[in-house]
Amino acid sequence: MTGRAADGAADPSVLPGRLAEIMRPELESVADEIVAEIRALIPEYRRPLDGPYGKTIKAGVQHAVSLFAAQIADPSASKQHAHEVHRRLGQYEMREGRSLDTLQAAYRAGARVAWRRIMEVGRRSGFSSGVMSHLADAMLGFMDELASVALDGFLEAKARSTDALDTWRRRLLQLVLERPAVPPDAIEELAQLVGWTTPKAATPVAVRPLHPLNPAQRPSLDPDVLAELSGVEPRLLLPGPLTRERVAALERALPRCRFAVGPCVPLDAVADSLRWARKALALVDEGVLTPRRVMWVQECLPVLLLHADTALAAQLRRRLLTTLDGLTPRQRERMLETLRAWLDAQGHVLDMAERLSVHPQTVRYRMRQLEATFGDRLREPEARFELELAVRTMPDRIAGPATSRRS
Structure with a gap:
């Protein structure tokens, strides 16, 4: 290949098909080289390649290099299958007990091997610096994409382990309860990770x-x-x-x-x-x-x-109890009990007698005491409403047995 032809290959209309054609014969050997490099550099991957473990690693690498060549020839080629392979690879790595750092190191090692082979192919084929730059950007972006997919699979598998799942579900509950509210997308993303239908x-x-x-x-x-x-x-x-x-x-x-x-x-x-x-x-x-x-x-x-504002409720009660200053504790308790019964029964004597378990005549006597103590406040709607609010915020031991029955 001449230099002139190589420069012409930088033209977007020529580059994809030409590069794919040159790289296809390299795919099998570069895949083997990537696997060997990963096993040589990362001790966790030095297990024998027989059985499911070896098949999983080889399948991931082979799909990656094959898809890269296909993407160069046709950028619209579907990535779905390769993404699924690398998502499962990330899940497998987590279940095997390897760390996230180890997984990312494997993808970095694979990117280095792929780049070395591209440099060799480029020099052998006389590609210009423009073509090589294009290839470098494409390859690095592609490897980052697959590493991200594998990372998602790793985190999904981790989230579904028993202890981690509980942790992530508690975190999801915390997100729902956050104030100010977190974006719905953040909740939905974590909900999908732990398998909770929002x-x-x-x-x-x-x-x-x-x-x-x-x-x-x-x-x-x-x-x-x-x-x-x-x-x-x-x-x-x-x-x-x-x-x-x-x-x-x-x-x-x-x-x-x-x-x-x-x-x-x-x-x-x-x-x-x-x-x-x-x-x-x-x-x-x-x-x-x-x-x-x-x-x-x-x-x-x-x-x-x-009872939403305890300090405000206490202030209401103080205003009411100030009216009862000068009474003995027993007199104050009886007065509050009668006031509560009067408010609940809307002043009906027989109903009050039943609530207080006393004779109607005793009720009439107590009502005269109420009127003498509270005066017009019993007849003015706003004042009567304030009295009822104050009484209803009192504990049973202060407001009397009517409160207990009402609660």
């Missing part, structure tokens, strides 16, 4: 262990449940609405726990729903809500709203 809406569950959980024991949760049970605030996330059957399954899987089930909401609102569920558990501890094995947040939204 739902349009989900139900968070706050978990309260009633006895210490055994960290070595894995609860038998359904595969679509994301769980973080080892932290300070254990939680679960289930796709879609939570049925009674699924709640029963949770109770069986975590028999020594209390659950607060948040409302089913779009994925970007799960953090708020979980926050409400945690608040419901806290209100049980404070004596505001009645303890139950499973609490449905939808059933106590008004109580959660009243």
